[in-house]
Amino acid sequence: MSKCERLYNDYYGDVFNFVQSRLRHTQEGIVSDIVQETFARVCEHEELIEQFDREKTKAWLLKVAHHICIDYWRKSRKFEEDLISDFDALSKEFMYDGEIEEQLHSQLLKDLILELLSSLKIEHQQAIYLYDLQHSSYKECARKMDMTEVAFTSLLKRARKAFKTKVLEAYDSRLMKMELSDYERRTIRKWFDILNVTHNLDELVSLKTSEFFNGFIEKYDSFRNETYPHGLNNFLISLASVHKKSIVADFGCGTGSLTMKLAPLVQKIYAVDHSKEMIHTIQSLKKRHKNIEPALLDVTKGLSDLGGKVDIGFSCMLLHHIFDPETAIAEMANALAPGGQLVIADLIHTIEDWRNKESHDFWSGFKIEQLKGWLENANLKVLQIGEQQQYAFRFTDKKDANKKIEVPLLFAHSVKMG
Numbered sequence: 001m002s003k004c005e006r007l008y009n010d011y012y013g014d015v016f017n018f019v020q021s022r023l024r025h026t027q028e029g030i031v032s033d034i035v036q037e038t039f040a041r042v043c044e045h046e047e048l049i050e051q052f053d054r055e056k057t058k059a060w061l062l063k064v065a066h067h068i069c070i071d072y073w074r075k076s077r078k079f080e081e082d083l084i085s086d087f088d089a090l091s092k093e094f095m096y097d098g099e100i101e102e103q104l105h106s107q108l109l110k111d112l113i114l115e116l117l118s119s120l121k122i123e124h125q126q127a128i129y130l131y132d133l134q135h136s137s138y139k140e141c142a143r144k145m146d147m148t149e150v151a152f153t154s155l156l157k158r159a160r161k162a163f164k165t166k167v168l169e170a171y172d173s174r175l176m177k178m179e180l181s182d183y184e185r186r187t188i189r190k191w192f193d194i195l196n197v198t199h200n201l202d203e204l205v206s207l208k209t210s211e212f213f214n215g216f217i218e219k220y221d222s223f224r225n226e227t228y229p230h231g232l233n234n235f236l237i238s239l240a241s242v243h244k245k246s247i248v249a250d251f252g253c254g255t256g257s258l259t260m261k262l263a264p265l266v267q268k269i270y271a272v273d274h275s276k277e278m279i280h281t282i283q284s285l286k287k288r289h290k291n292i293e294p295a296l297l298d299v300t301k302g303l304s305d306l307g308g309k310v311d312i313g314f315s316c317m318l319l320h321h322i323f324d325p326e327t328a329i330a331e332m333a334n335a336l337a338p339g340g341q342l343v344i345a346d347l348i349h350t351i352e353d354w355r356n357k358e359s360h361d362f363w364s365g366f367k368i369e370q371l372k373g374w375l376e377n378a379n380l381k382v383l384q385i386g387e388q389q390q391y392a393f394r395f396t397d398k399k400d401a402n403k404k405i406e407v408p409l410l411f412a413h414s415v416k417m418g
């Protein structure tokens, strides 16, 4: 039996019931079509099926089914007529006036909240349910739970705290925005030893990454020679209009491979990195090129000193180490003078198992559309963006040390709007 057939056998009933409950006034034939379409879409990613346990596989199928239902609702004009009755069953607390899409999200939000609530200890669930959802008085709640009012008050406090932790862990708003895959979620928890997703996640990731690079300095150049595509620095320089008067920045400069190539071509180059050891190495390069200006800065928050000074910024293999690449791009854009250019080189998104726990590689690359969106949000006009097979990085396969995985370069050249 193929993976897909097994999936079909195991979850057909769950998906059917889910779709039927979403499309209560719809013919059975349409429900079946949507169920079939759900399995067809999931089976396009057959390679992922076995990576998930039962719970996750089901959640994945239901999420896909949910999106197909939304598409169906949108296409069929019936949606508006059915809306009132479809949503009658929803709790009013999570409903609000507004666009259809928002209302659908409120359904999703309610599902999430109920799912999170059900993962709490039973007495915590009861306390929240009675007081926050049923709006019973303290006295009434205490009576129903057979305890004193004081004991109920402190139970409710603990229950809300536990609930909040669950929300932060599972649905931190930035994580939602970033659409973390399970793979990346695991990275946060296991590789960075971050067990609770808290508000300062970016700082923790940044701290642990800089600690790693501090200790990697000796081996960095040989790692770079083995892994990076030949001719990458020249390719990146050729994208921008570099000249003798340019003020340039190499963001996340590492040991300065690109910095050294640029130094003879420009007036001044800021070599920016958050690792003390990397910056220490760059200090010694100043002996060869006096126009190198080392800068110990975190690109996600510390670029205000450079504000508006840079004609051309380069970011080579930096973004996949950063928890929130969009913020880093916005900061780099702020460092540019009007009309300044930003050249980015990183990895195209892949699900291949190349990332290195030890190197604190955070993202498994990026999609072109994702990077384009971040650049545009930072008020940068994208002049060129794409994938280059010709410049591929060569990593060791995590499952087979003798095998190399080639990940093509993702590059972008953009300019700051006036």
Ligand SMILES: C[S@@+](CC[C@H](N)C(=O)[O-])C[C@H]1O[C@@H](n2cnc3c(N)ncnc32)[C@H](O)[C@@H]1O
Pocket (backbone or CB within 6 Å): 206, 209, 210, 213, 224, 251, 252, 253, 254, 255, 256, 257, 258, 272, 273, 274, 275, 278, 297, 298, 299, 300, 315, 316, 317, 318, 321, 322
């Ligand atoms: C893979 S290395 C690339 C170095 C260099 N650009 C090159 O092409 O060889 C990534 C570098 O980015 C730096 N880095 C990572 N996160 C950073 C951050 N938030 N701010 C500044 N530098 C950062 C690391 O310290 C490291 O030196």
